[in-house]
Amino acid sequence: MENKKPLILITNDDGYQAKGLKKLVSLMRPLGEVVVISTEKVMSAKGHSITTTPDLTVRLVESGPDYKEYICNGTPVDCVKVGYQWLLERFPDLVVSGINHGSNASINVIYSGTMAAAIEACMDGINAIGFSLDCYDLDADFDHLDGYITAITKKVLREGLPDGICLNVNFPARSEEPFKGLRVCRQAKAKWIEVYSECLDESGGTCLKLGGKFICEDEGEDTDYYALKHNFVSLVPTHFDLTATQYMDDMQRFEHVLELES
């Protein structure tokens, strides 16, 4: 008999022990058949990196009714790929990634392993959502997210998402006030200013350590950055087309570049 429950694949980039992952699993289990393929190590800021060398491993660590849990030594995108191209017998109805410890709003989406996993899934036509909390604390409080995560997930399972997009959902850290609501936003234009400092590596050699400062000069009130700052949940429809369509006409000036230069 066919299993009528939706099949939900969960992954993350903070490692299999992360509190955010455990919270997400607890919220997804009532909604369907759940398969977790988490990262073995912390894979934050691994972007859309994939493992092309032959040393990817994935091992089953728990199995029960409507529930399986695997740990994969690769990146979040590896977890998603290996999930439905190797482990699962059918494509999942939904891929959820997170809950990330730290914001993936604004430019963070570019570096994010959590969001890369969701983007990978939507490239394959699978509904996908990345959830992130604007707090890096390993012991962050995620309980105030329950209602929204369940409601958004149920809605996506029921109605689906347009082909080729996934959702980048970010939550403000816990405060004394409840969330003001949910806002559909665009990705804020921001950047990180890196600060490198010299330090010693494990073998006593000199190496560089990355630090950074987040700079957002985008003052738009329609951005995810603005929403989070004002205690709204932000939702950005996210795709994988990097074409800067608005500059296609301007770029025509390159079409005869050879003749112009010679």
Added chain:
Amino acid sequence: MENKKPLILITNDDGYQAKGLKKLVSLMRPLGEVVVISTEKVMSAKGHSITTTPDLTVRLVESGPDYKEYICNGTPVDCVKVGYQWLLERFPDLVVSGINHGSNASINVIYSGTMAAAIEACMDGINAIGFSLDCYDLDADFDHLDGYITAITKKVLREGLPDGICLNVNFPARSEEPFKGLRVCRQAKAKWIEVYSECLDESGGTCLKLGGKFICEDEGEDTDYYALKHNFVSLVPTHFDLTATQYMDDMQRFEHVLELES
């Protein structure tokens, strides 16, 4: 006295010994003061991954008039960041990345370390170009690219690019016919179907090896995929805003998701 030559930072994702890198260096040296920060190892498919652990190293391997060459053990994005946030005394006028051994057209841009380096630079307001050849051969012939690479680079140095975009330039592999010209394109919608196979890792354990098949069902004649297939050089203006703007209105249905579900 101020150095009036433009400062050009070169990086890549195929390692410091790559033939494509050496070709790019030879084409850039007549155009300005050149600093190369290449990857130590092959860093293909590392996307926008960055090194957040304190073990990044960068070492000077050659120094001469208007020329310096470093090797960095990190990703292409690390190379760019460490270049102008640590090594260089001023921001470069241009970052060029490549020439990649393999196409970065279509969905490949998402996985590409070469293009991630260019995108990182344009996030910081620096003119940037990624050059790639649609041929994975380590000994590929790059000589038919010379005219275009020089002409495009000179034009960018002279005129600049709009804020927040970089160029994703892809070349067809050498054939008997010369290129038909250059086309400004959008990124084709395509994907990879992964094929995993079991193999033994170095210690004799079982692991997975990634293979794949590229599928392009996008039949648009305005895509980079189409251009390359028809022997045109493709140029895609590329940005870092992943917002699927066309679905912002549709997503409004999530704004009252809590009330709707309860």
